[in-house]
Amino acid sequence: MGLSERQEREREERKRQIREAALEVFSLKGYEAATMDEIAQRAELSKGVLYYYFSSKRRLYQELVLEITGKFYREAVKITGGLFDFRDIISALLDFHINYFQKRLRELKLIFQEHFLGENLKEQLSELRKPLEEKFKSTAPAPWVFDLFWTYVLGLSAKMLQGKPISSIRREAEALKKMIKGEFQ
Numbered sequence: 001m002g003l004s005e006r007q008e009r010e011r012e013e014r015k016r017q018i019r020e021a022a023l024e025v026f027s028l029k030g031y032e033a034a035t036m037d038e039i040a041q042r043a044e045l046s047k048g049v050l051y052y053y054f055s056s057k058r059r060l061y062q063e064l065v066l067e068i069t070g071k072f073y074r075e076a077v078k079i080t081g082g083l084f085d086f087r088d089i090i091s092a093l094l095d096f097h098i099n100y101f102q103k104r105l106r107e108l109k110l111i112f113q114e115h116f117l118g119e120n121l122k123e124q125l126s127e128l129r130k131p132l133e134e135k136f137k138s139t140a141p142a143p144w145v146f147d148l149f150w151t152y153v154l155g156l157s158a159k160m161l162q163g164k165p166i167s168s169i170r171r172e173a174e175a176l177k178k179m180i181k182g183e184f185q
Helices: 003-029 036-043 047-053 057-080 086-102 105-112 119-139 144-161 166-180
Strands: none
Touching (some): 003 036, 003 105, 036 057, 057 119, 086 105, 086 144, 086 166, 119 144
């Protein structure tokens, strides 16, 4: 391994270390209350090193949100890849969302704050979501069904963050799945 490869590996490891510390601080304190000093302390690095890798707290937060949501959407697209009925897609996405974020509440808390950081981040997130949205809308009876579904998912996410028992959230999701399949009583 050459010097440049080792330096690149070390650079990526340091960025990972900073992102992990930032995830912890942002999810505990929120974007506004978090400071680069706290992130540096959590990462066991100097604040100058943080600014070497990330030009601002906002940039660090945005990169973290984009990384987390990008991974989520890529995996969501994979699990819906062979599905061609919107009811099956809804069912798969509900289960996936609950299972995914049940294990990643810090990440959910972090991305739930994204609306505070402006249109640029929203546009980038919209681009990440686009393949999933297109898949969904190509199977749904009306284009607004996707928006209605996402509103429901946001509600489930809020309940997860409020500490509502996962068993209760799963029951709600099962009720929606039955309702869209015409089995609800």
